[in-house]
Amino acid sequence: MAGEEERRDPNLPGDDAAPEAAPEAAPEGEPVEEVQGSPSDPDIIDETGAVDETDEAVEEPSVPLAEFEAVSRERDQYLDSLRRLKAEFDNSRKRQERERTRLLESASEKLVQELLPVLDNLDRALESEGDIREGVQATRGQLADVLANEGLLPVASDGQPFDPNVHEAVMGQPSDEHEEGTVLQTFQRGYLLNGRAIRPAKVVVAKQA
Numbered sequence: 001m002a003g004e005e006e007r008r009d010p011n012l013p014g015d016d017a018a019p020e021a022a023p024e025a026a027p028e029g030e031p032v033e034e035v036q037g038s039p040s041d042p043d044i045i046d047e048t049g050a051v052d053e054t055d056e057a058v059e060e061p062s063v064p065l066a067e068f069e070a071v072s073r074e075r076d077q078y079l080d081s082l083r084r085l086k087a088e089f090d091n092s093r094k095r096q097e098r099e100r101t102r103l104l105e106s107a108s109e110k111l112v113q114e115l116l117p118v119l120d121n122l123d124r125a126l127e128s129e130g131d132i133r134e135g136v137q138a139t140r141g142q143l144a145d146v147l148a149n150e151g152l153l154p155v156a157s158d159g160q161p162f163d164p165n166v167h168e169a170v171m172g173q174p175s176d177e178h179e180e181g182t183v184l185q186t187f188q189r190g191y192l193l194n195g196r197a198i199r200p201a202k203v204v205v206a207k208q209a
Contacts, residue, residue: 111150118143155190157183157201166190168200175206182206 118139125135155166162169162181173184183203190201 111146114146114149115143118146151194153192155192155197155201157186157190157203159183162203162205166192166197166200167205168202169205170202172205172207174208178206180206180208 121135121139121142125132125139128135157167160183161179162183167183167190170187175182175184178184182205183201184206185204186201187204188202190197191199
């Protein structure tokens with residue numbers, strides 16, 4: 001046994017050789033130092049050397065306060081002017097409607113007052129005995145005069161050329177004595193009020209035999 005111990009290679013570690021010391025672990029609770037150049041390094045620059053500017057805020061152009069206030073005052077002035085114009089327009093329209101209503105009422109009152117004597121004459125004609133034809137004829141003439149003063153005139157028809165603006169043909173009748181389109185007979189008299197046809201005359205018109 002003693003010979004075997006002498007022949008052992010001295011370069012081999014013995015049983016009592018101390019094992020290699022393991023690297024010290026970082027104390028618990030202390031941050032581990034990161035290696036510079038890691039992906040989490042905020043100062044990293046890409047391969048082209050350009051700095052990433054995507055996260056930088058874009059500065060918007062600012063309007064001077066004085067200019068903004070001037071534009072606001074001008075806007076308010078325009079709005080105020082539009083409100084005033086609208087109010088004036090509404091008031092003018094209401095005044096015109098009131099004036100129109102007043103004129104119509106005044107015209108109606110005037111016309112009724114002028115027609116009252118005609119009504120009186122008709123009452124007298126109905127109360128009289130005998131033939132009232134003459135009295136009715138006179139009353140009709142009085143009524144026509146009152147309406148003529150208001151602008152009401154009859155449409156000329158018999159013997160006149162047919163005018164579609166004031167005549168309405170109800171039938172055509174052959175005639176050798178009149179030119180085609182001549183009014184031969186009036187079924188219902190037409191009227192003009194201040195030059196405008198308010199009722200066309202219903203007429204018979206001549207046509208070629």
